[in-house]
Amino acid sequence: MTKNMTFGDGKPCFIIAEAGVNHNGDINIAKKLVDAAFEAGVDAVKFQSFKAENLVTNKAPKADYQKETTGNGNQYEMLKSLELSYEDHIVLKSYCEEKGILFISTPFDFESVDLLEKLNVPLYKISSGDLTNIPLLKYIAKLKRPMIISTGMANLVEIEDAVEVTKKEGNDKISLLHCTSNYPTEYEEVNLNAMTTLKNAFKLPVGYSDHTIGIEVPIAAVAMGAKIIEKHFTLDKEMGGPDHKASLNPEELGRMVLSIRNIEKAFGDGIKKCNKSEEKSKFVSRKSIVAKRFIKSGEIITEEMLDFKRPENGLSPIYLDEILNKVAITEICKDEIINFFNVR
Known part of the structure; x- marks a missing residue:
């Protein structure tokens, strides 16, 4: 596999198509998402790995956007229906390899980290919700694989703590994603300039995890220097599930990738x-x-x-x-x- 796996100045933007839980717990839908991501030309397709009982209490409330998209009930019931089994992970990783696209996943608990390590994933993506989960960060950092850490809901002090903890475990292969953890995110809440703040503060590769409607903001982020872009996508925005409505459809995902690659061509060598x-x-x-x-x-x-x-x-x-x-x-x-x- 020859997919781009380096992040930073002079490197192409690493584009992650976030399938997340938009497979609705169905391995066949998950494979179709891989197909769509491959056709769009992204570098990686990302899923989410968790055991509901390890992730939430059995009475954890849903977020407001989850209530709007999936009705009442609690997080546990919703997440339990969206789990991928170990066998599903094996099938998906193998399918990605056949297609020639990178398989990655976000682990939300220790057991899921162990599962992904058995699959020999090339990197770990850390969700915004786990930025302050120091035990999980330490556990992943010890594996010495590249870590992409989302920073939604966080301030600079919390991000600094996460970076220091990771480095203390001997892992300096860190990238940070600016993010606003709201689904969907209003344009006024994006604050792309915070991406520049992260770059200046931590001297690490910086990117953007987008939850806005449409493709304008991630394209703008690349123009501002984002080295990684993560964007949710779905086969159909009208499907039942928490994240479909705030996701791109396959055609939109393809347009976003093409636009980003065109922007990169337009950067040039800087010589006037x-x-x-x-x-x-x-x-x-x-x-x-x-x-x-x-x-x-x-x-x-x-x-x-x-x-x-x-x-x-x-x-x-x-x-x-x-x-x-x-x-x-x-x-x-x-x-x-x-x-x-x-x-x-």
Whole structure:
């Protein structure tokens, strides 16, 4: 597998298609999500690994957005129906390898970390909810694999604690994702400038985990320097489940990836120069020094005799001072270029 697995300056943006729990507990839907992610051209498709009994108490309330999308009840009942078994994980990882797309998953408990480690996942994604779960961070950090940590709901002190704990375990392969943990996130709450704050504060690769509607904000994040983008997607926004409505459909995911790759092409090398493609434009757009009227042989050239017109097939106006006060050595017709062959 040759997928991009490095993050940072000079590297392409690592794009994660967040399938999450949008498989609704059905392995066949999960495989279709892998298909859609592959077709969209992302670097990785990410699921979520958990045991409901290890993640929430049996009376944990749902978030407001979960109530809106899945009705009443508690988190435990909802999450129990969305679990993937160990066998499902094996099938999905194998299927991703067949397709040529990277399989990753977010573990929410120790048992799920062990499961993913058995599968030899290449990196660990830490959810915003576990940023302050120091025991889990330590447990994962000891595995010495790259860690992508989301920072929704967190302040700089909490993020600093998470980074320090991870580094103390001997793992400095850390990337941070700015995130707003609301589904969907309103544009006014995105605060993309906080991504720059994270980069300046921690000197680590920084990206953005997006929960807004549409594709504009992740594209803007890449333009601002995001090295990782994570975005939820679904096969159908009308499916039952907590995250479908705040997700992209496959066509939107493909457009987001294409837009990001186009933005990356547009970055260029930073050297300000005339591109090869501009040479023809340069000829027809720039101007030459020409005669404003008929000039007799022997006349002294003054500025009133001159004009500046397209195309650039003579002397540039840059050389005006070198032409002034010279003597015309031939007759020069109106609009004829002035150069060092007809003045001296």
